[in-house]
Amino acid sequence: MAAEQTQGSRQSRSQLRQMLAIGAIVSILGIALGLLIDWFPVQASGEAKKIDTLWDVLIIVSVPVFVLVQTIVLYSVWKFRMKPGEELKDGPPIHGNTKLEIWWTAIPATVLVGLCSYAYVVLHDIESASADATMNVRVVGEQFTWTFGYPGQNGGKEVLSNELYLPVGTEVKFTVQSKDVIHDFWVPAFREKIDAVPGINTTYSVKTIREGDYPVVCAELCGLGHSTMRQTAHVVAKADFDAWLQKQRSGGAQAGGQAAAGGAQAGPADGKALFTTSAQPVACGSCHALADAGTTATTGPNLDDVLKGKDAAFIRTSITDPEAEVAKGFSTGIMPQYGDSLDPKQVDALVKYLQDVAGK
Ligand code: CUA
Numbered sequence: 001m002a003a004e005q006t007q008g009s010r011q012s013r014s015q016l017r018q019m020l021a022i023g024a025i026v027s028i029l030g031i032a033l034g035l036l037i038d039w040f041p042v043q044a045s046g047e048a049k050k051i052d053t054l055w056d057v058l059i060i061v062s063v064p065v066f067v068l069v070q071t072i073v074l075y076s077v078w079k080f081r082m083k084p085g086e087e088l089k090d091g092p093p094i095h096g097n098t099k100l101e102i103w104w105t106a107i108p109a110t111v112l113v114g115l116c117s118y119a120y121v122v123l124h125d126i127e128s129a130s131a132d133a134t135m136n137v138r139v140v141g142e143q144f145t146w147t148f149g150y151p152g153q154n155g156g157k158e159v160l161s162n163e164l165y166l167p168v169g170t171e172v173k174f175t176v177q178s179k180d181v182i183h184d185f186w187v188p189a190f191r192e193k194i195d196a197v198p199g200i201n202t203t204y205s206v207k208t209i210r211e212g213d214y215p216v217v218c219a220e221l222c223g224l225g226h227s228t229m230r231q232t233a234h235v236v237a238k239a240d241f242d243a244w245l246q247k248q249r250s251g252g253a254q255a256g257g258q259a260a261a262g263g264a265q266a267g268p269a270d271g272k273a274l275f276t277t278s279a280q281p282v283a284c285g286s287c288h289a290l291a292d293a294g295t296t297a298t299t300g301p302n303l304d305d306v307l308k309g310k311d312a313a314f315i316r317t318s319i320t321d322p323e324a325e326v327a328k329g330f331s332t333g334i335m336p337q338y339g340d341s342l343d344p345k346q347v348d349a350l351v352k353y354l355q356d357v358a359g360k
Pocket residue numbers: 141142143144182183184218219220221222223226227229
């Protein structure tokens with residue numbers, strides 16, 4: 001009987017060694033794979049580096065935990081499976097193992113407390129950078145576009161733009177707001193994101209460290225046009241940024257402080273260009289189908305159908321006050337009132353174009 005027990009414990013020790021060996025090899029492979037995979041876009045902010053390092057540490061710590069648990073489960077399923085003739089056996093009675101239970105509680109608890117503390121330090125570090133911000137940008141979300149506000153010169157009129165321009169090497173604080181529902185301001189290359197909530201200001205700051213163009217995304221399902229709520233963040237040299245802002249200031253004054261409205265890409269007199277441009281806030285074609293413009297989107301009504309036989313006044317109202325009459329089968333609250341974000345010349349051009357190609 002005693003000899004049988006010794007043989008049993010020797011056997012289980014060798015099984016344990018086998019499991020640990022398999023677990024160690026797979027853990028190393030898993031960590032290597034986890035660190036090799038290119039998970040994120042380029043690091044365009046100082047915060048991105050800290051966040052990516054936190055990610056790498058999480059990979060290094062959590063892969064072995066996952067591998068260990070899976071190895072034990074799979075090994076046990078295979079090794080201790082029921083063999084023919086054992087159908088009625090119950091296995092030996094086991095009444096717990098205090099030492100083992102202390103270890104498997106203490107180790108995960110220590111790992112968790114350690115990781116939480118580290119994550120807290122990284123978060124605190126990133127959030128306290130707001131105090132050093134030397135530049136403020138107001139970010140306003142609405143269905144379905146972002147508008148960026150830059151403080152005016154010497155307390156002058158705020159400059160509004162639909163493109164986000166930032167100087168490189170600058171700590172920028174974003175104050176995020178919403179005109180309607182909850183959106184979420186996210187530039188993946190900066191790594192940080194925050195909800196735009198109606199009625200309150202939310203903030204975060206990033207230090208721009210790399211010139212380039214990076215997508216701005218809405219990361220909160222906010223309605224039918226959610227997927228079209230994409231713009232571009234241009235991180236440029238300080239001198240280029242100053243020149244751009246100066247241009248917006250003088251241009252903005254002429255247009256009565258209106259949003260940039262895709263200005264350069266779409267001449268104000270060209271209704272078709274305004275319709276088809278992908279520059280917000282126009283981008284009509286990203287929601288509406290129109291044969292002449294070659295667009296096929298189905299988020300909003302097909303304009304060849306709904307504008308047939310309509311006069312200029314109807315088309316104008318549809319652009320400036322879309323709630324006045326909503327096409328059958330479509331919901332209210334989807335299309336923004338473009339009277340706010342287009343200048344009168346652009347509205348005229350769009351009305352003329354739409355009446356020419358669809359109204360007749
Ligand atoms: Cu705004 Cu999704």
